Amino acid sequence: MRAPTNGPDVAAGDVLLAVENVSLSFGGVRAVSDVSFDIRKGEIRAIIGPNGAGKTSMLNVINGFYHPQEGRITFKGQTRPKMRPYEAADGGIARTFQNVALFRGMTALDNIMAGRSLKMNKSFFWQLLRYGPAMQEEVEHRARVEEIIDFLKIQEIRRIPVGRLPYGLQKRVELGRALAMEPELLLLDEPMAGMNLEEKEDMSRFILDVNDHYGTTIALIEHDMGVVMDLSDRVVVLDHGEKIADGTPDEIKSNQAVIDAYLGVAH
Amino acid sequence: MATNAAAQADTFPKLLIRNAELFGSRPAMRHKDLGIWQTWTWREQLEIVRAYAVGLHRLGLKRGETIAIVGANRPKLYWSVMAAQMIGAIPVPVYADAVAEELAFVLSHAEVRFAAVEDQEQVDKIMSVMERLPKLEQMVYDERRGLRDYDHSHLRAIDEVIADGRKALADDPAVGKWLDTEIAVGQGSDPSIILYTSGTTGQSKGVVLTGERSIAAAADTVAFDHLNENDVSLAYLPLAWVGDHYLNYAQGLVAGFCIACPENTDTAMADLREIGPTFYFAPPRTLELLLTRVMIRMEDAGFLKRKMFHFFIGVARKYGERILNKQPVPFTGRLLYAIGDVLVYGPLKNVLGFSRVRTAYTAGEAIGPDLFAFYRSIGLNLKQLYGQTEAFLYLTAQPDGQIHSDTVGPPCPHVDLRIAENGEVQFKSPGMFTGYFHDEAKTQEALTSDGYVKTGDAGFFDEKTGHLKIIDRAKDVGKLTDGTLFPPKYIENKLKFFPNIREAVAYGDGRDYVAVMLNIDLTAVGSWAERNKVVYASYQELAGHSQVYDMIEKHVAEVNRDLAKDKVMAGAQIKRFLILHKELDADDGELTRTQKVRRGFIAERYAPLITALYDGSTEADIATEVTFEDGRKGVIKARVKIRDMKTKPAAGAMEQAA
Incomplete structure (x- = not known):
């Protein structure tokens, strides 16, 4: 269906959401520091990184649950200093949660x-x-x-x-x-967490189908690298709250900083 | 009225036209889509099928060619069958859950040029074996989703084909005339469908049936069970199985009744309740599954409800069947039964979707007498029939009021049935097949020199009732080394009546004693484990749990007590048993697609376990290869425990020490 190896022109589209120099800290803990990236209309964008890298915080910033101390977010050409979650929902951002949050x-x-x-x-x-x-x-x-x-x-x-x-x-x-x-933008926080192989395959199929059928732009956080590399058009990598790489799955796979972040570096 | 007219129409398309005239505005087809039941009348159905037939012809499908039908019970796939028959092409339904390998065999053997499929899953499956199907040219599909980016040069939506045909019919009156001639040219003796057998005995064979014979057979049973245009059936049986093609498609067209297609396979139970069919068929396995679910839910019910349920089921067991058979019953019995009907049986039948059922059949394998009696006792007119694909299903069926759990009834009208010298049942019937597709040798093998068809089943006519009794597959009934009769099915069915036992495979032919391999029922045992705080992480762990073994041992002991009561069977008591670490599965070839146990294959596959059952060891290691639904393979390894059983010395039967 979608070939992630086709290069950047697959993802060619207008910027739907832009994150510019966003920083977020809780007390003394810096969850996200000076991160910038964009999500283009119609693409599947993955946010990856080791545990505690600030991925979920980033999603929470995007849908207005957290308000960044610095930086700004532009959604559909509109920059808002503070967006509340219901405004985000009304504006076309929907999300799922890491731990299922249903009634x-x-x-x-x-x-x-x-x-x-x-x-x-x-x-x-x-x-x-x-x-x-x-x-x-x-x-x-x-x-x-x-x-x-x-x-x-x-x-x-x-x-x-x-x-x-x-x-x-x-x-x-x-x-x-x-x-x-x-939604115009769908945020998925670890959609495959805790699933077995068959469930993962089903869910991957649904994510691709949503993207294909409804034309929904998707930003997802996921730990399963196989899934990320297969599904996404572009990947942004966070580590300790900082962006260390951004590019197509192939570029990410060969990026030394990413390999170091995941495998650790000899000190 | 319907049946008289049916005699005049010798093909299904002609019947469709007749029904559109006779029952024009009555429902012919229902399908639950997006949560709502959609209905098509006979007139609408005819219009759609005509347009579809023209559309298929414009795509290149010609008289005498075959078209594969792959998918679940959906209106568009039934219409594919009708549309193909309308222009003289031969539909070849294939089991929707067949793995790519089986699919490739049938499609290439039947030489299909076209395939009508349900969705992307089936398209992908066929594409994966495309190189083995050089003749396949076009695929049409029902469900568009996921197929948008596919190369559409050989792929089309059924909707488009119908729309194309409809436009052609509207643009040019000559097209309609041409179609009328095509329908008229169709002969009753032309092949109307090829049904591939499920392959209980090796490679599947294509059974060729004609329109004329199919209609004759269906007309007989429609009259036999008084079916008419007011009936409704739920089409949930596999489309490729003779049962669905006969009971729903053929009988539906002959009697003019409505076929309701469930939303999807998993919703069939709920849809059954909503539709409330009047004609129902379920293989024994399904009835078993339903009963298991009911029993489990009753175990979880409150004290009062549970007591009430068991009391009135007891009443039903005592009087229910006699009331249904219109035999004399004491007044108190009638009164208690009437109360039970209000409090238990009625609500239960409602939950199961049986409230409106007038006639229900079961067939396919031997049904446990207890299971059979249960459904009849709560007032479901469940009957048995016996038949096979080569006969276009019916050979015998039980008439209302003459029901015995151990017989399958007298021969149907116009069926000529005889027992050969070796005990094999042989027949000539109105619906009998014309031969196996492209397999003259097998056809000859199946026929006797005087034109009877061999069924491969051993049976005899019961002296008292005149009904046919089927013992087992002729080749399955065996003997222990001491000469004791060993009917594996009989023992297996007794075991399977326990809700905790899903499947049983008995061995004993040519051996010293009987030993069985069991599958636990995950639903039942899982619920038991929850209640008894037994912790488990997987099916395999639960199956090997010693408390589960203890529980199953009690069941086996009960079966042994039961067997001991009967002098003939006392020697066939179960001496050793084990619980398998994995569920027997059709994908691994252990069951047939109609869920029958393939005993021989299982014996080969689990040879180390069989050896252990008979050499006295208390456990054995086994590694089996499993096939996942997508065709990949994996290996499951396990150490399986074996339990010894005490057997009861019964009247006159001496037992060796276990």
Whole structure:
């Protein structure tokens, strides 16, 4: 399908999101220092690095959960000093979490429906009654949700509370909820963590399909190097909060700084 | 009414036209898509199939050529069958879960030029064996997703083919006329489908059936079970299996009833409930699985519910079957049963989706008497039939009211059945095949000199009822060294009635005693482990757990007690058993695609275990190669423990010390 070895022209597209000289610290701990990179429209962008490199912090900065002390972020040409998570969601950024963060007592269907809540316009009063325009709106949203359920092949778990589902399926439901927001930029925080080989292959297939079918731009954090190299168009590598490399998977594979960061250097 | 008219139509396309006239606005096909049941009437279905047929012809499919159908039960694949038949091409359905190797064999043997497939998975599978299929030119697919970037010079969406045909029909009236002639030219004696057997006995063979004979056979059973256009069936059986083609496709077209296709394979259970079919077929294995699930859930239920369930199931066991057979039952029995129906049986049938079922069949392998009685006792009109692909399914079937768990019923109308001298069942039937595709030698082998077909099954007619009894595959019934009769299926079925035992393989032919290899049921034993705080990380670990062994030992002991009651069987008690470290799997060739155990193959594959079972060792090492769904291979190694069993000396039967 997508050949990561085709070079930079595959990823040619306008810059969707630009991170410029961002620094973030918690007290004395510098989680991210002076990092810049961009995400182009339509690409799959991986953020990798050893444990504690600042990857998740970076995602949290992108979707407005953390506010960087320095630097700026430009999303769709707009630079905002402080973006709150709901503004990010409204602006078209959706994400999944490293530890699954679903409503465990709700069914898979309801969880994905929850992802549509920002798109629902009818007043609370109408929705409470589930009548007239609110009903019609719900039907329309349900149709979109059913498309996602079909897309992710989770029809059989539609009515099952997600707390009872195996981990791999929960991850898939979480992806479904993020997709329900019809995001322009999808942030995936370790989508394959804790999965077996077959589940990983399924998830890789879904990520590629999302990118291909919906044209969604994807930024993902992942530890499985095989997955990263196969899926992504471009990779940025962080280590101790600093960017040490940025390029195509092939460039990254042969980059000495990256090899040192992962394998360690003799001192 | 339906059956009379059916006699006039000798091909399925002609039947389709008749149904569109007779039942025009009644539902012909349903499919759950995006969570909603979509319906097509007979008239709409005819319009689609006509357009599809024209579209396929414009792609180059010609009369007499074959087209492979690969995928799950979906309207577009059923329409592929109909559309191909409409222009005289021969559909060849292939099991959707067949690995690439099997697929390549069937597709090349059947010389297909076209293939109608479900989705990307099947397209990829066929592409991976493309070099072995020089004749294959075009693939059409139902599900577009993931296929956008594929080279579309030999690949097309079924929707496009239909749209193309529809446009051609609208643009030029001559196309419609041409199609009418094509349908009229079709003869009842032309091959209408080639069904490849599942290969219980070696390489699969292509069974050629004709339209005329198929319709004649289906018309007989439609009349036998009083099926009509108001019936509904859920098409969840493999498309390539004779059962689906007969029960749903052929009977559906003859009786004019509606076929409902589930959303996907995993939702079949829920879809069954929603559709509430009136005609239902399930192989014994499925019924077993359902019962296991019910029993497990009852174990987890509250005290009151559990007690109530067991009490009323007891009532049902006592009176249920007699009520269903319209035999005399004491008033208190009727009253208790009626209460049970409100409290237990009704809700249970509702959960299982059986509330509206008028006729249910099971077949494929011997069904445990207890299992069979359970379903009948709760009021499901479950009957047995016996048949095979070469007969286009039915040979015998139990009429309403004449049900015995150990017989398969008297011969169906117009079926000529006889028992050969060696005990083999032989037949001539209205639906019988015309031969194996491109295999004259095998065809001759299957036929007797006077034109009867050999079934390979041993059986006899029961003197009391006149029904046929099938003992086992003729070649499977064996003897222990002391001459005791050893029917492996009989013992295996007794073991498999325990929810904890998923699969059993018994050995004993030509040996001193009977020994079995077992598969635990992960759902049942897993739930038991949870309740008993048994910790395990994998199937293999659970299967080897000593507490699991203890539990299974009790089950085996119970079977032995049961066997000891019967003088003939007392000698065939189980002396040793082991629990296999992996589930038997069709992908590894251990089961057939219809989930039957391949005993001989398993014996070869697990030879070290068999040796250990008979040389007295208490454990054995085994390494087996496994095939994953994507075709890659791996090796599983394990040390398997073996347990000795005490056998009961039964009436007159002396036992050697175990």
